[in-house]
Amino acid sequence: MRFDVFTLFPTLIQPYLEESILKRAIQRGLIEVHIHNIRDYTTDKHRTADDTPFGGGGGMVMKPEPIFRAVETVLGIPPSCPLILLSPQGRTYNQDIARELATLPQIALLCGHYEGIDERVREHLVTDEISIGDYVLTGGELPALVIIDSVSRLIPGVLGDPDGAIDDSFASGLLEYPQYTRPAEFRGWRVPEILLSGNHAAIARWRREQALLRTWQRRPDLLQKASLSDADRQFLERLEQQAGSSSLTSDQPDSTYPPPGKEIQNP
Ligand code: 9D3
Numbered sequence: 001m002r003f004d005v006f007t008l009f010p011t012l013i014q015p016y017l018e019e020s021i022l023k024r025a026i027q028r029g030l031i032e033v034h035i036h037n038i039r040d041y042t043t044d045k046h047r048t049a050d051d052t053p054f055g056g057g058g059g060m061v062m063k064p065e066p067i068f069r070a071v072e073t074v075l076g077i078p079p080s081c082p083l084i085l086l087s088p089q090g091r092t093y094n095q096d097i098a099r100e101l102a103t104l105p106q107i108a109l110l111c112g113h114y115e116g117i118d119e120r121v122r123e124h125l126v127t128d129e130i131s132i133g134d135y136v137l138t139g140g141e142l143p144a145l146v147i148i149d150s151v152s153r154l155i156p157g158v159l160g161d162p163d164g165a166i167d168d169s170f171a172s173g174l175l176e177y178p179q180y181t182r183p184a185e186f187r188g189w190r191v192p193e194i195l196l197s198g199n200h201a202a203i204a205r206w207r208r209e210q211a212l213l214r215t216w217q218r219r220p221d222l223l224q225k226a227s228l229s230d231a232d233r234q235f236l237e238r239l240e241q242q243a244g245s246s247s248l249t250s251d252q253p254d255s256t257y258p259p260p261g262k263e264i265q266n267p
Helices: 010-019 022-027 064-075 095-102 119-124 141-152 200-218 220-224 230-249
Strands: 002-007 032-037 083-092 106-111 128-131
Touching (some): 002 064, 002 141, 010 022, 010 032, 022 032, 022 141, 032 064, 064 106, 064 119, 083 141, 106 141, 128 141, 200 230
Parallel strands (some): 002 032, 083 128
């Protein structure tokens, strides 16, 4: 799969590709990432890529000509693949979108910056617009890397382990169960005994229940889309019953996440 990234800050993108697991994927020819500096496609002597907004107001707007020139030079007219604008106004990225993009042979990513981008780019060049979540960043470069990373790891062979991508939490639709490694006791904190039992069926059941418990506590919204067995549903039913009757059986309030005392604290 090929990615083309159009940005005013190409040096922000390069190091992540060279240091992460993506480096190996590039070396093996499983993915190609081509980074294009939009400023290289300006034609004036100051290499002007942005300008003040018509109508006034603060900040700068990315000019259309260098963006059209860059994209049309690299991808042709009309562009040979989808061009995704990274912007706070896009549809919110998720694993379903990652899977959809991973089916394509090529995508191009356009990183916005400053206050925004001339609307004619959006209207006449961009084919899709994606945000990575409801928080404010300084530009689309990190979102472009998020997309490259999350799409690449779905391509067969990019992860060393072929079922790594299948077994992970968002694939099953549940959060992950707790994991432990040696030592079996650290500072007096013991690993759950079941994991040392050698009873693989019991371990599999415990892990599934822990994943269900965690998801129910922290991300109950995920349970709607998760694929659940009858046994899973029975386990969740028991959790609901325990929660529903907890004020009658224990005097303790219902558990919350994060638990009391684990909230993020100001210094
Ligand atoms: C100061 C400008 N803001 C006015 C309300 C809008 C704005 C424009 C551009 C805010 C942030 C940015 C830069 N962010 C992105 O380009 C971006 C982004 C993000 O900020 N959050 C989540 N996903 C994305 S994708 C691209």
